[in-house]
Amino acid sequence: MIKRFVSGKLRIKLILSLLFSFAVSVGIFLLLQFTAEDIAEDYFDQSSFIENQQNQAIAEFKKYVSDNRLALSDHEQLTKWAGKMKYVTVYLFKDDHLVYSSDHEEAAAGSGNYMINPILKGIPLVPVAFADTNVQLYMECFFEYKYINIIGFVTLTLSFICFICIMLFFINRKTSYIGVLENEIKILEGGYLDYPITVSGDDELSSLAQSINEMRKSFMERLNSEDRARLANSELVTAMSHDLRTPLTALVGYLDIIAYQKYGTEDNLNKYIHNSREKAYQIKTLSDQLFEYFTVFNTDEGDLALDTFDGMPLIDQLIDEQLLGLQNHRIQFEYLPCGTPFQIDINLTAMRRVFDNLFSNITKYAGTSKPVIIKCCIANQKLRLDIQNHIGPNPETIDSTGIGMKTCEKIIRQHKGSLAVTRTEDIYSACIHLPVKA
Template sequence: MLDNHFNKTSFISSQKNQALSDFRRYILDNNLTINDYDKITEWVRKEKYVSLYIYKDKQLIYNSDRNNSAIDYGKYEENPFLPDMSLYDIKFADADAKMYVECFFQYKYYYIVSFLNASISFFCFISIMLFFIKRKTTYIGMLESEIKILEGGNLTHEITVNGNDELSSLAQGINEMRKSFIERLESEDKARLANSELITAMSHDLRTPLTALVGYLDIIEYKKYKTDENLRQYIHRSREKAYQIKYLSDKLFEYFIVFNTNDDDLELEAFDGNELLDQLLEEQIFILEDNGFISQIDSCNTPFLIEVNLISIRRVFDNIFSNIMKYSDKSKIVKVKYYIKNQLLFVYIENEINNNLKTVSSTGIGLKTCEKIIERHSGKFVITKAKDTFSVQISLAIKLHND
């Protein structure tokens, strides 16, 4: 805009004429001679935006742009590049000379505009920065208030995540920590409830045979039996109840061993999967068939490796097949199969429930122990009951030989 203004108007020429007029008046008022370089320099410095070149007899005798403005007459410099029409006549007190004038008055306005530009830019920069800082401080304040809500115990309140910077990452981290804490509390509640149910069931299951045992022993001690045959019956029943109590206490002890052992304490070994499962299942199938059960097993021909704790896995199969022998219908087939899918080993066991065992009750300690053991192997233990069918599915991670 300034360039257009200066090009379209006579601003520069009028300012130059004004400078020439002022300089001539300055010479006249101070009666300057052609050799008063200091006085001339003083005027040039006062004007700031003017440069003077004074010639005498076509020789440059004064240059306001040089550090040493005085040039001896013996060292006059010719300046062939200046046309005659650019020179102005100037009269000093002792001689006439010619002068070339360069004016830079437009620079004053350029400086002003540059200063205004810098000021406006700085103001805009500060305004934009304050705007974004305000947004961040508002977001920080919101995070603070939401964290106080979490501190108050309301863990269901979700932290707001805005943007994609460090603050949003922090908010996301708090959210994940909140979810993990909720999951941990839920897990602890489930464990507490499971332990409570276990204790309730165990107290009932232990109290029943224990009460009967005490009653039989009282009959024997106080000789309330009528015949020796009754005595033998009471002794036999006392023995059965004692073994029943021993079995329940062993299961309870096994349950607490499994649930109070850290996962890091589990020592894993690598086995050939087919050999291991064939061995474990053949042992259980042999016991089943020896007790009059009918079984059917479908094996997997895919070679694979599996890392397990042998004692723990054997305990899982012992518990599962022990339940089958207690609650399964002998006239129905016990189906067992294992197969590979998506880098996982699936073991599926299914049996028909014997509905005639109405008096048999179970605390479920064995199955809970199995579930915990499989979880410690990073697997899944799924129990399914549908009408008269009971099934168990175990899934564990494996490594195929071609991996």
């Protein structure tokens, strides 16, 4: 129960602030109390203040008796006056016998005999004339306690004010920070997401501020990512529209020539039919790539099923599947396989798509005079696959949108790897990094 009550940094800070404020206020109270009491006692000892207060009280008592023509038996009136006069005790003596005491009025009134008080013998008494007799008065005064009590009340009040001020200081630090967070959140609500949230301290409030800041950054990143994706898709649609329109226009033209029999000779007819087939296949290739692109980009990383494979034979198999295509295009190649055994988690269908795109680019752009270099190695728990070829003098330009490489990059990122493609005037190279297990 206690552990749950004191859990949390903010709660602990508030408890420590309370204890610190209490300790400081108690110290101030004791310091003020002792200091004020010493000053008061020195003043009382060195002056006739208390004596003057006592003489004034005696004079007021004698005046009260005289003005009201009190008799010695009027104990009720005497007690009433003594009750109004705090810090005063009245003793009345007749012939050295105690006849009245404001402290023992009931005992004195109820006793048939006068009480002898030997302690007061030798103390100077003040004569007082009652209506029926004369008595002697001894008045015991405690006026110093009156001022000591006042001092105690004042020091207690000051120490309590000090306690409240210290607590308000600590609380104000937190409430002002809450006010800062409130204002900054309102700024974020206004749409100014670049405004950073102030993180101060190491308690729950600072943790909350840090979480809001991270949420702000994440939201900004998501918005930026959506903007980039929207722009990329817009550019892609524009490029694909251009690339589709070009062969489609040619295809419609060839078909019109055939439909209206404007081909002239049988050879021209066969040529137009052949060209129409080529443009139709070109349109099919572009549409397949577009479908593939949206299929991959609408698949989240967690939705891609990965299987564990023995890496060396798998990579060799994927490379061998592509080498036949290079041979059919009379493209030379050099393959340097990986010599280190490893395990790799991949989606085989998606990875085949990557290799198909990469080697399709090679067959389009590579020249036949120099070999394609394919190297595979393991470094820093990652598989590195380098593919480099020299670009031929008349490379094909069908895949001008780069949609195939965008698809490959997305697939590699889904495997927590990276794909870097560089192209110069005469060199085309691709480098793949994928995480592996020993």
